[in-house]
Each structure stands twice: as structure tokens, then as C-alpha cells.
Amino acid sequence: MVRAAMADPTPLGSSITRDPQRPFRVALTGCRTFFGDRLIRALEDDPRCEHVLAFDIRPPLSGPKKTRYTRLDLTDPSADEQMARALRAEGIDILVHTAFLAYPSHSRSWAHELEAIGSLYVMNAAAAAAVPKVVLTSSTAVYGAHPSNPNFISEDAGLRGVKGSRWVADRITVEKELARLARDCPKMVTTSLRFCMTVGPTIRNFYTKLLTPQFVPAVMGYDPLMQFVHEDDAVAALLRAVHEDHPGAYNIVGDGTLYFSDVIRLGGKISLPVPHFLGYPAADALFNVQLSVVPGPFLDYFRYSWVADDGKMRRKMRYSPQYTSRGALLAFFDSLLPTAPGTHGAERASGQGELSS
């Protein structure tokens, strides 16, 4: 109903400027991340993709035919120059920046160098090499979890993050850098895909790590609504942003919402409610001694709602995920169940790419 009422004035595919048959060359940072790895697999089979230039500190897991690996450490102060040179030499059409950590790192200053400063180098290199298109994998966590959030946050909302979290602050910096790049290079197509909690059988990130144990901590008296996107849908959206030009930011989220208590229940887990005044210091203490993946400020994400609006993704990108939030979550939880002997090995082999660069 809503979708009909708010029908987009732009006709179908008006944002696609690229000739759909033209071959293209892709460069990507963080080829060992989940997105990097899956993108290489997809582009290897894509007849229009001429070749893939993969940057990381470790070689890609796959990509025998078209992928060329260049070792690049984004924390290296000359990373931008090395990268610009490689981009120019290969005549890259599309740069996909996926070199982000899947967890808030315990090594905060290194994480800052990699994510915030490293991204700055990536954008500088893209500007220097005049790459026609830059695609960024971001997160809806940049909006922050606040009691004053609307139930469905749209892309033009402020990026408020959460107070005291370096990890989120760094991701917001990256978003701002991309916006600056778009201003400085008006001819460049810049796309930011803000994924909500991405779950599935193979991806391993902060959220899957939190939802894997039998006991899941919760903030007592708070039960925010949550949304999830399936890893396959996330990759499909990323591919769409590679194939078509969609300048701007897009929330990539599954349909529907679930209460956090229902999330825990669906997984057959047991919730451990902690009062918020104990939870924050306890989480910080456990994080600092490296016993937990949840830094204190992150408790906000389990206390207040930060559900993002899918309207722009559906109307402008014309993308609709295959899995609902609930379906994505069930697919993830099913992958945790003891399966037939042997499949675990297969799962693990592709479950790499937890850390990037």
C-alpha cells in the first residue's frame, strides 16, 4: 500500500547510465572479507567482467581466471599512491571498498588506522585515478540506536552512531569521506550500501558471533525491534550496485522486524537479561580483557531500535531481498544446528574472511 502511495516519479532504470553490455573491470579492497570473497566468486562467472583486481594483505581464497591479486596494506602511509598507480594501470571502472572489520577490534588504534585512515587512502586513490564508480559496504549501525529514532530510519537521516564507540565513529567517518568524494568528483558515481545485521550460513561477523552461544545477553526491560538481511541478498544487492549505477546511500535490509527476545527464542537460545546500569560497565570490562566481542557502547544496539527503511532500496534500486528478516535469521540458526557429519568442514572452509586486510 505504501509502496503504491509513494510511487517513485523516476521511470524504471532511469538511474542506470552504464551500457549494460559494456564489459567492465573491478577493483576491490579486502578480498578476504566475506563480501570481497563472494564478489570475486560472482565476478569470475560474470561474462561482462573482464578482470578483478584484488587488494588485501593476504591473497584471495578463490578467483583463478580473472582475479589479479596485489598485496596492499591500507595502514601503510603510501597505500594511496600504490593503489592509485594500480588502478590507473589496470583501467579500473568500478572500485568496491569492503576492507572493514567484521568485529569491533580490541586493538582500537590499529582498527582506526585501517578503517578510517585506510578508507581515506582508498578514496584519495579513487579520486587520483578518476575511477568512474566507487561502492562502499557500510552498515545501518551508523544511524545509531536511540529512543528518539523513527521506527524506520531513512537514508537521509543524520549519522548519529552511539556515544563512545570508536568502531561506529570510524564507519561514520568513512561515510563522510565518501560524501566528500562525491562532492569533489561530481562525475564519479558513489554508492554506499548500508547493510543491517547480515546473517547466513557462512558469514561470520559481530552479530553472528553474538547469536551463536547458548546464552545471549540482553538489556533488562528493553526489547528493541530488529531486522536482518540474508548474506546472499546482501551479495546480490552489492552485485546490483556494481552492474548498475545507483549514486547515493541505500539501506539494504530484509522485510519485517522481530523483537530481540523473539530473535533469541527463534534460535532456541536463552536470554541473559542484565540491568543496563550493570550491563555497560560489565560489557566494557569483559571487552577490555578480550573476553567478549561487545564493547560497552554497543549495548545501545540491543536496547533501542535502529531499524532502517527499505523504501529507497525497493523503489530506486528496484531490489527486493529473497529472504525476510525472519527467514534470514532462521537460515542462520539452521546452519548452527548440528548437521550431517562432513558439512561442518565445508561450512568452515567458506566461513573464512572474518577479518579483512
Next chain:
Amino acid sequence: MTANKAIGSGDGVPHEHRDPQLDHLFASPSGGDVFESKTDILSLEEVREALDKVADLPPLKALAELFKRLGVDRLSAALRRALAQRRDRHIDEFGFDERFLEPLWPIAKWFHDNYFRVESRGLEHVPSTGRTLLVANHSGTLPYDGAMVVAAIRFQHPSQRHVRALVEDFIYHLPFLGMFMSRVGAVRACQENALRLLEHDHATLVFPEGVKGIGKLYAKRYRLQRFGRGGAVRLAAAARAPMIPVSIVGAEESMPLLSKVSWLARPLGLPYIPVTPTLPLLGPLGLVPLPTKWFIDFGAPIDLSAYGPDELLKDRVAINRVNEELRHAVQGLIDARLAERKSVFFG
């Protein structure tokens, strides 16, 4: 055995000639096979078979044998899944849970019928379907007025439609209260949420006075505060929803606000701490409102047809004019009721 069958079935590769020992190498990492194999976790036949085998053993030994046959992790996984599905719950995208609200309706009905003895006029102005914006005066220290408007439509309107009330942000700062409010169908008050509700053709209840209205002192009862910044009018224009003025008479006296404490309220995340004749004197008992007689009246929809909808949205002065018109309509309904009312408790 069954395990290998499950793996081979999903990856789309012919597997007749494959060595079963090597099957795991062919399993696609994210394909359907891992997902589908859930049916293979523990089949009913397997359980029956195992139960038959252990039937003659003494109970404890039988249990141990059962676990050994079926595997502890598979049994516990099956149990977890069964529990999860039994407790599965369906909510709307704003978190409204019909099954949570179901047992609360009788309580609301008792308050509506027997306690406040709510009487309504003008229910015919509320459409039975489609988007509707109900605009009401806010009073009574605690938001019982919202609950009673929802109850009045539910128990007196032929459509029995569920009205979605918009509530102030501070509710969501507080533990448990926010959980409760979203489960019963209330939504945080902001333009985005209200527009989405209307676009989903909900009847939506707003209190444009906000905290200023509900938290006004008893001495100022039934004097409407400023109607925000015209947000209600802008909503109605943007969603093209009929805007219906609603007056609530009786709530002011149910919990007369004598004074407000603000210095203590801020650290608790509250807009103020109310002082009423019973609060905080009687402790939690002071939260119970006095049994005043309530009147909830619905006026004729405000006519916006004089303006083109987009024209109104662009004209801020016109928005304010319509907003004032709306405020007068609500005030008019209140004044009419007050003139008729003889007693606060008996109507």
C-alpha cells in the same frame, strides 16, 4: 546414511558415482543443502524406531540408550526448535502483538464500561476503514486518555478497529514501559512513524499538545496548549487523511496535577514527576486514577478541500491557520461537553 543423501540433494551436481565418504567436499558452502538438511536433523520415524528399541529397558537405562541412539546434540536441537516454534510470535512491523493485547482487552473494557463509564458522541465521523487521523486533547497526568480513546473505538464503534496511538519518546527511554507500549500497538510519536501508519491505512491517534498538555496543572484544566508546530495538519495533508477532532472530558479530574518536580525527573529520564492528591503520597496506589465520568466526543472532519494537498504543504502560514482551526474545533467540543456536564463523577 540419511546425512549423505541430504548433502547430495541440494548442490545440483549428479552424485550417483560419487564416493559417499567424499560427499562433504561437494557440498556447496551456502547452497540450499545446509538449510534443507534441517528436516534431516531428527525424523519422526527415527524417533519411533529408537523408542521401540528401548521400550523393554528400565526407564533410566532406556533414556540413556535413547540419547545414545539419537545423539545428545540432535535431541537438544530438536527440543530447542520445537520450543522456539511453539512460542513463535507474529507482530506487525511496528511491534504490535495481537496475542499480547488479547488478555488485556477485558481490563480495558472494565475501565471503559464500569470505571470511567465512557460516553461518546459523533462516532459516525470516524470511518470504518482507511487512513484516519484522530486529533485529541491530552490531559490527566498519565496517558490513560489515549488508552480510553482506543477502547472507545474498539467497544463502541461498529468497525471495532484498533487505533494506533502515538506516544512521547521518553517512554522508550524507560525500561519495560517501552516494551509494553510497542506490544499493545502504540508507536513513538514522530512524523515518519505517523506518516507510515497513515499510509498503511491505520486510524492514528495524536496528541499535538504533547507533554505540555498532559503535564499542565489542574488550574489550567481544559485550556488547550499550543498544538505543536502544525505537525498534525502537515501529516493529514501529506497522507490525504481525514482529520477528526476528538475531545476527552473527565481525564483532567481523574488525576489532578497539583505540582511538578523537574529536578528529580531529569536523571530518571522523565519529563517531570507528578504531584497529585494521591501521588506520591499513596505510593504505587497513587497511580490509580479517580473514577470520574468520561466523555469522548468526535467532531466532523476538518475540511481541507479548499487547499490542494501539495499547496497546503508548501504554505506554512496556511498550515498554521488550519492548525488553529483544528485547535478551535477540539476546544469547541470540550466546551460543549463542559457546559452540559453537571457533575465530575456522575456526568
